Amino acid sequence: METFFSFLEKRIDDSSSLLCIGLDPHISDLKEPTAASALDFCLTLVKQTARYAAAFKPNAAFFEVFGAEGWTALKHVIEAVREESDRMGSRIPIILDAKRGDISSTAEAYAQSAFESLGVDCITLNPYLGKDSIEPFIKDAEKGVFLLCKTSNAGSMDLQNLLVMPMGSDMPMPLYIYVAKLAQQWNEKNNVGVVVGATHPQIMEMIRAAAPDLWFLSPGVGAQGGELEMTLKSGLREDGKGLLLPMSRSISRAANPAKAAAEIRDQILHVRRELKK
Amino acid sequence: METFFSFLEKRIDDSSSLLCIGLDPHISDLKEPTAASALDFCLTLVKQTARYAAAFKPNAAFFEVFGAEGWTALKHVIEAVREESDRMGSRIPIILDAKRGDISSTAEAYAQSAFESLGVDCITLNPYLGKDSIEPFIKDAEKGVFLLCKTSNAGSMDLQNLLVMPMGSDMPMPLYIYVAKLAQQWNEKNNVGVVVGATHPQIMEMIRAAAPDLWFLSPGVGAQGGELEMTLKSGLREDGKGLLLPMSRSISRAANPAKAAAEIRDQILHVRRELKK
Numbered sequence: 269m270e271t272f273f274s275f276l277e278k279r280i281d282d283s284s285s286l287l288c289i290g291l292d293p294h295i296s297d298l299k300e301p302t303a304a305s306a307l308d309f310c311l312t313l314v315k316q317t318a319r320y321a322a323a324f325k326p327n328a329a330f331f332e333v334f335g336a337e338g339w340t341a342l343k344h345v346i347e348a349v350r351e352e353s354d355r356m357g358s359r360i361p362i363i364l365d366a367k368r369g370d371i372s373s374t375a376e377a378y379a380q381s382a383f384e385s386l387g388v389d390c391i392t393l394n395p396y397l398g399k400d401s402i403e404p405f406i407k408d409a410e411k412g413v414f415l416l417c418k419t420s421n422a423g424s425m426d427l428q429n430l431l432v433m434p435m436g437s438d439m440p441m442p443l444y445i446y447v448a449k450l451a452q453q454w455n456e457k458n459n460v461g462v463v464v465g466a467t468h469p470q471i472m473e474m475i476r477a478a479a480p481d482l483w484f485l486s487p488g489v490g491a492q493g494g495e496l497e498m499t500l501k502s503g504l505r506e507d508g509k510g511l512l513l514p515m516s517r518s519i520s521r522a523a524n525p526a527k528a529a530a531e532i533r534d535q536i537l538h539v540r541r542e543l544k545k
Numbered sequence: 546m547e548t549f550f551s552f553l554e555k556r557i558d559d560s561s562s563l564l565c566i567g568l569d570p571h572i573s574d575l576k577e578p579t580a581a582s583a584l585d586f587c588l589t590l591v592k593q594t595a596r597y598a599a600a601f602k603p604n605a606a607f608f609e610v611f612g613a614e615g616w617t618a619l620k621h622v623i624e625a626v627r628e629e630s631d632r633m634g635s636r637i638p639i640i641l642d643a644k645r646g647d648i649s650s651t652a653e654a655y656a657q658s659a660f661e662s663l664g665v666d667c668i669t670l671n672p673y674l675g676k677d678s679i680e681p682f683i684k685d686a687e688k689g690v691f692l693l694c695k696t697s698n699a700g701s702m703d704l705q706n707l708l709v710m711p712m713g714s715d716m717p718m719p720l721y722i723y724v725a726k727l728a729q730q731w732n733e734k735n736n737v738g739v740v741v742g743a744t745h746p747q748i749m750e751m752i753r754a755a756a757p758d759l760w761f762l763s764p765g766v767g768a769q770g771g772e773l774e775m776t777l778k779s780g781l782r783e784d785g786k787g788l789l790l791p792m793s794r795s796i797s798r799a800a801n802p803a804k805a806a807a808e809i810r811d812q813i814l815h816v817r818r819e820l821k822k
Contacts, residue, residue: 294650329647329654335620335662336613343612369671370606370644371698373571377606385612394646396673396693398700416673421648423675426727430709433717440710443720450703 271458272390272412273483275361277509280322282358285533286509286540288485289317290365290516291326291345295333297520303337306330310345313520318352320529321360323390325514328366346386362388363485367416369394369401379404383411392416392463392485395447402454409457417451417475418444420465420488444471448479461485464503466513469495472502484511490518490532500539508540548735549667549689550760552638554786557599559635562810563786563817565762566594567642567793568603568622572610574797580614583607587622590797595629597806598637600667602791605643623663639665640762644693646671646678656681660688669693669740669762672724679731686734694728694752695721697742697765721748725756738762741780743790746772749779757782764791777816785817 280286291313293306314324326345331338346362353359364386368378382391382405390412393402405413418428428447431440444464451462461483464472472486484503489496503511515532522528557563568590570583591601603622608615623639630636641663645655659668659682667689670679682690695705705724708717721741728739738760741749749763761780766773780788792809799805 292651295654296650327651329645329651329658332616333654333658333662335658336616339609339613339616367647367671368606368644369646369693371696371700373573374569374604374606377572377610381606381610381612385610394644394671394673396671396704397696397698398703398705400698400700402700416646419648419674421674421677423648423677423679426675427673427720427724428675430711430720430723432707432709432720434707443704443707443709446707447704 269409271409272361273458273461275359275389275410276323276412276483276512279358279360280509283320283322283533284537285320285322286511286513286536287320287529287533288323288325288363288512288514289313289321289519289529290514291324292516292520293330295330297517303331303334303341306334306338307341307344309520310341311348313525314345314348314352316526317519317529318349318356318360320526320533322512323361323363324349325363325365328364343386346388361390363390363392363414364388365392367392367394369397371397371401375401376404383408390414395450399450399454402460406454406457406459409459412459412461414461414463414483414485415447415451417447417462418464418468418471420467424465444475445478448475448482452479452482455482463487466499466503469498469502472499476503476505480505482510485514486511487514489513490515496535497539500536501543504540504543508544546686548686549638550735550738552636552666552687553600553689553760553789556635556637557786560597560599560810561814562597562599563788563790563813564597564806564810565600565602565640565789565791566590566598566796566806567791568601569793569797570607572607574794580608580611580618583611583615584618584621586797587618588625590802591622591625591629593803594796594806595626595633595637597803597810599789600638600640601626602640602642605641620663623665638667640667640669640691641665642669644669644671646674648674648678652678653681660685667691672727676727676731679737683731683734683736686736689736689738691738691740691760691762692724692728694724694739695741695745695748697744701742721752722755725752725759729756729759732759740764743776743780746775746779749776753780753782759787761788762791763788766790766792773812774816777813778820781817781820785821
């Protein structure tokens with residue numbers, strides 16, 4: 269049976285890429301502050317970069333801000349990725365960056381919204397509400413989630429770095445390690461990964477040690493200032509996979525986004541090969 | 546200057562109510578699984594219960610699930626609350642139950658979506674990403690937030706109950722207490738409250754002791770099984786305010802929702818008076 273991560277790995281093999289292209293139509297990057305302009309921005313980026321994309325990651329906020337029209341644009345962007353996939357003969361996973369988190373029937377409605385109404389393959393979720401808030405999203409092994417673990421912002425210190433003392437353990441550990449261990453427990457169907465910012469390579473290394481098998485979605489390389497080599501060294505699994513690198517502005521703002529995506533893809537391959545030696 | 550909570554308190558005085566009516570068009574409660582039916586459901590409920598509502602709380606998930614049409618319905622529901630407010634001559638605060646949480650420009654887009662595009666007064670947020678993820682929502686004192694602190698679901702045990710050891714403190718405390726203390730610190734403009742489930746009255750009492758001034762949004766009375774008297778005793782501030790009780794199905798599913806809302810409103814007033822004696 270296909271699981272979300274076996275699907276992702278297949279695409280990674282097809283594209284030789286660990287690059288996750290962010291579809292983030294920031295208002296400041298658009299010709300006009302409209303849903304039509306956001307759609308244009310994304311469709312162009314999808315066409316230019318699909319060959320080099322292990323996955324696409326539309327960010328719900330930049331569509332929601334345009335209300336109903338934004339929601340329609342998001343739906344069209346998702347369809348465009350499907351069309352490019354068909355054209356290439358290799359399906360590209362779509363990760364909705366929405367960071368949702370709610371309980372019982374509300375969580376079910378969010379899961380239905382993402383996986384059925386929009387039709388994405390994976391969603392980012394916030395773990396603060398616990399396992400029952402995650403369950404509606406991971407029932408089906410083909411659909412995946414990335415749980416926020418250690419994010420790339422300064423405010424991630426406020427809660428995520430707290431030392432916690434889990435019941436039955438006498439060893440305190442940072443909350444992000446505890447979340448990684450929970451995610452590893454919850455990953456019974458090969459469809460639960462974690463978000464680990466690339467801005468803290470030492471922390472990434474600790475999380476990799478605590479969760480050797482999990483997939484990481486690791487923003488922060490490029491525009492947010494992480495170092496590619498450090499990130500790959502800290503985050504890759506022993507099999508040279510397990511790490512998906514989202515990039516947005518460093519590609520979309522390049523003079524030639526296709527060339528920028530190809531170069532970053534190749535640079536990642538190069539560093540990965542060097543590390544294997 | 547008006548702040549979100551002075552606005553809410555004014556409405557509480559006008560309505561003699563601590564009741565927050567949930568606008569949750571669960572698909573299972575609709576005549577048809579359509580955005581039009583969700584809109585109908587909410588418009589009827591708004592008309593029937595506005596007199597008894599200290600606030601209305603639409604839940605984003607149940608609109609999102611219908612895509613662009615759902616988003617349009619949500620916008621209409623918000624407008625309908627504004628019209629009822631005008632008719633009564635008393636503005637009713639609208640709290641968008643969205644539990645968002647994201648960083649920098651993404652958080653700004655979500656704030657713009659809620660406060661400008663939709664035009665609500667307040668939003669529920671997840672604190673896991675820390676202060677910089679909250680800031681874009683609380684810049685303007687007239688707009689408010691409720692941060693998830695201790696939720697009413699079983700999974701709230703997974704992270705929220707963890708014992709944490711904050712830097713510079715030698716006293717471990719549950720994470721929910723730490724979050725309540727953070728919220729109290731962040732509440733510089735009288736526009737930050739916390740979500741504290743009514744299903745755990747003893748915990749609510751502890752959080753009240755840790756954050757004597759904060760407003761609580763406390764789901765779980767009614768359909769989720771909390772006890773009204775225990776909840777008011779544990780959660781009310783010394784001034785008899787500070788507690789907003791969201792209810793959804795116990796009102797919307799009643800044979801006569803207006804009568805149900807009036808009765809619950811009066812019951813809350815009665816218990817509050819008894820507690821004052």
